[in-house]
Amino acid sequence: MILENDRYVLSGGVDPLQIVEQYGCPLYVYDSAVIERQYKRMEGAFNVKSLKINYACKALSNINILRLFKHMGSGLDTVSWQEVMLGLQAGFDPQDIIYTPNCVSLDEIAEAVKEGVKINIDNISILEQFGQAFPDTPVCIRVNPHIMAGGNVKTSVGHIDSKFGISIHQMPLVQRVVEATGLRVEGVHMHTGSDILDPEVFLSGAEILLNIAREFPDLDYIDFGSGFKVPYKPGDVETNIEELGVLISERFNDFCEEYGKDLTLMFEPGKFLVSEAGYFFAQVNVIKQTTSTVFAGVDSGLNHFIRPMFYNAYHKITNLSRTKGRSRFYTVVGYICETDTFGINRRMTELQEGDIICMHNAGAYCFSMASNYNSRFRPAEVLVHDGQSHLIRERETLEDLMRNQVEAPLFEAVKAQ
Numbered sequence: 001m002i003l004e005n006d007r008y009v010l011s012g013g014v015d016p017l018q019i020v021e022q023y024g025c026p027l028y029v030y031d032s033a034v035i036e037r038q039y040k041r042m043e044g045a046f047n048v049k050s051l052k053i054n055y056a057c058k059a060l061s062n063i064n065i066l067r068l069f070k071h072m073g074s075g076l077d078t079v080s081w082q083e084v085m086l087g088l089q090a091g092f093d094p095q096d097i098i099y100t101p102n103c104v105s106l107d108e109i110a111e112a113v114k115e116g117v118k119i120n121i122d123n124i125s126i127l128e129q130f131g132q133a134f135p136d137t138p139v140c141i142r143v144n145p146h147i148m149a150g151g152n153v154k155t156s157v158g159h160i161d162s163k164f165g166i167s168i169h170q171m172p173l174v175q176r177v178v179e180a181t182g183l184r185v186e187g188v189h190m191h192t193g194s195d196i197l198d199p200e201v202f203l204s205g206a207e208i209l210l211n212i213a214r215e216f217p218d219l220d221y222i223d224f225g226s227g228f229k230v231p232y233k234p235g236d237v238e239t240n241i242e243e244l245g246v247l248i249s250e251r252f253n254d255f256c257e258e259y260g261k262d263l264t265l266m267f268e269p270g271k272f273l274v275s276e277a278g279y280f281f282a283q284v285n286v287i288k289q290t291t292s293t294v295f296a297g298v299d300s301g302l303n304h305f306i307r308p309m310f311y312n313a314y315h316k317i318t319n320l321s322r323t324k325g326r327s328r329f330y331t332v333v334g335y336i337c338e339t340d341t342f343g344i345n346r347r348m349t350e351l352q353e354g355d356i357i358c359m360h361n362a363g364a365y366c367f368s369m370a371s372n373y374n375s376r377f378r379p380a381e382v383l384v385h386d387g388q389s390h391l392i393r394e395r396e397t398l399e400d401l402m403r404n405q406v407e408a409p410l411f412e413a414v415k416a417q
């Protein structure tokens with residue numbers, strides 16, 4: 001979204017205020033041109049014989065977004081059986097889906113095996129059971145490289161105390177299971193969840209995985225996970241994907257030569273591909289001035305957009321309705337009966353009740369983490385594509401809140417007359 005003649009416009013000249021008028025508030029809007037731009041950047045950054053980008057669909061799992069990724073040639077990284085099924089419904093070839101669960105039962109993994117998707121296993125116990133149940137199904141091994149860097153404690157998943165992956169120190173045990181069951185290890189994988197700030201640091205982490213890859217002679221691919229960072233505020237660090245691409249490609253090509261086979265280089269970004277494509281629009285219901293603060297209370301809350309409260313994430317907030325005139329500082333809060341602050345003392349053009357504000361970087365982990373807390377409806381979603389807006393999810397209704405609730409014949413229902 002750019003500012004043009006004092007008003008904001010989305011790709012193709014689409015007016016966001018008109019979209020809000022048409023579909024109501026609160027509203028998630030995604031700009032497909034931004035997703036395409038990010039995907040192409042990533043695709044262009046690596047110079048290897050075979051590259052596969054698997055979009056981590058937990059970031060934003062609307063089926064139209066999944067289809068856009070399929071259309072661009074992307075694969076899918078999934079973390080639940082349900083995401084696998086969504087991916088198949090979106091039309092992905094099963095072999096273009098990798099299933100990377102954590103702490104699920106063998107039963108759920110068996111369902112994924114039945115669908116023919118790639119399986120990534122992250123603990124020895126399941127690996128043993130898997131080897132006995134499906135000795136002919138190749139697997140990928142999720143390695144815990146014991147790296148702790150950057151990011152957030154909740155999303156940092158590659159350190160020594162993390163529940164994710166099989167410790168690099170347990171590789172002899174993995175080899176024993178492989179030998180005993182005859183399993184073929186087709187891939188090795190790591191995803192640390194750490195923000196890639198310095199490509200050189202990432203490269204030294206990658207070396208740990210390459211050392212392990214050497215010990216598995218039947219590989220088809222090496223999956224370096226994600227960690228690609230996007231800017232959330234002005235001056236924020238962004239992963240230099242172009243520089244990273246040059247470094248990793250060179251190292252990977254050398255490795256393939258040494259290994260004696262052209263392996264596929266895999267990544268599974270979520271945030272990098274969709275974060276900046278998303279906008280969340282909410283309406284200001286109440287301006288409340290206290291002796292210390294001016295609150296702007298909006299028609300949304302942690303039920304729709306939890307990253308600021310859950311991760312202390314910073315999301316830029318702008319006044320969409322008014323771009324000219326004096327600016328003031330606002331603490332933007334939600335309507336949930338719990339403290340739900342979107343941003344503290346944010347400078348923006350003076351707000352009036354009824355104005356629409358925009359929260360930026362709302363593409364990744366925003367709608368997909370929304371809930372019905374306080375019995376509120378989850379918002380609608382709109383995709384802007386080729387200068388047109390398309391409704392891709394309806395706003396919920398009371399019927400949705402009652403769906404699956406069973407009115408047991410226990411207490412007399414007192415109906416309003």
Ligand SMILES: *Cc1c(COP(=O)(O)O)cnc(C)c1O
Pocket residue numbers: 056058059077079100191193225226227228268269270271272364
């Ligand atoms: C969540 C997740 C990703 C995507 O992480 P981003 O920070 O959104 O790029 C990749 N791989 C796995 C296994 C994940 O769980």
